[in-house]
Amino acid sequence: MTWLTRRFPFNAEQTLNILSEMGPIFTMFIVNFAFGVQAGVWSLIVTTLMALAASLIVFGRPPIMPFIAGAVTIVFGALTLYTGNPVWVQIKVTLFNTLVGALLLVGLRRRQYFFEFVFGKTFHYTDTGWYELTRNAAIFFFVTAFANEAVRLGFASTSLPCPKSIYWLLKKPELTGLDIWMIFKLFVVMPLTGIFFFWQARSIQKYRLPAPQQVTKPDVRS
Numbered sequence: 001m002t003w004l005t006r007r008f009p010f011n012a013e014q015t016l017n018i019l020s021e022m023g024p025i026f027t028m029f030i031v032n033f034a035f036g037v038q039a040g041v042w043s044l045i046v047t048t049l050m051a052l053a054a055s056l057i058v059f060g061r062p063p064i065m066p067f068i069a070g071a072v073t074i075v076f077g078a079l080t081l082y083t084g085n086p087v088w089v090q091i092k093v094t095l096f097n098t099l100v101g102a103l104l105l106v107g108l109r110r111r112q113y114f115f116e117f118v119f120g121k122t123f124h125y126t127d128t129g130w131y132e133l134t135r136n137a138a139i140f141f142f143v144t145a146f147a148n149e150a151v152r153l154g155f156a157s158t159s160l161p162c163p164k165s166i167y168w169l170l171k172k173p174e175l176t177g178l179d180i181w182m183i184f185k186l187f188v189v190m191p192l193t194g195i196f197f198f199w200q201a202r203s204i205q206k207y208r209l210p211a212p213q214q215v216t217k218p219d220v221r222s
Helices: 003-007 012-035 037-059 064-083 087-110 114-119 127-154 164-170 177-207
Strands: 159-161 174-176
Touching: 012 037, 012 177, 037 064, 064 087, 087 114, 087 127, 087 177, 114 127, 127 177, 174 177
Parallel strands: none
Antiparallel strands: 159 174
C-alpha cells in the first residue's frame, strides 16, 4: 500500500464519481453569477452530460450513482429552463437525497446493501462493515435533504449585501436566496460530502476482508 492510498482511500472510479458530482454544480455556480440563472442551468446540464460521458469512456459503463443523479439533474434542469423557475433545481437535491436515503433504509432492513452491490467487486467487507456504511450514508442523505430545504425555504425571499470578500468574484451588490443556496451547496454540502465518505472509507477498514482468491483451471493438454 503506497503513501497516497493510505491517505486517500478512493480508487479511480470513486474519485471520478466525486468529480462528476462536484464539477457540474461548481460550473453552475460560476456561470450563474457571470451570466444569469438560465445560463447556469444550461451549464449544469451540459457538464453533467460531459461527466457521464467521461465515465462511459474511462470505464465503459456509467457508474450507477452519478448516472442516476445525472439523469435527475437533467430532468429538473430542463424543468427549470421550461418554467423559468430555479426552484426545480433546488428541490431536486431534496427529493433525490430523500429517495436515496429511503432506498438505503429499505435495503438495510433486508440486509441487501446498495454499496455492496456497487462496490462489492472492488472492496470486500464483512456484513457489519456494509451495514454500518449503509446506515450512516442513509442518515447523511436525510440530513442533507433536510438542510437543503431549510436553506432553500429559509432564504427564499432574502436579499443580503454581498460580502466584500467575494464581491470581486460575484460582481453583485446583493445576494439572492438562490445565490445563498448555491453558496451553501458548493462550499458547505459538497465539502462535507467528501469529508463524510472519506471518513467512512477509512472507518470501515477494520471490517475489510482479503480479496477472494481466483481459482485457476488446470492446464489440461492432450
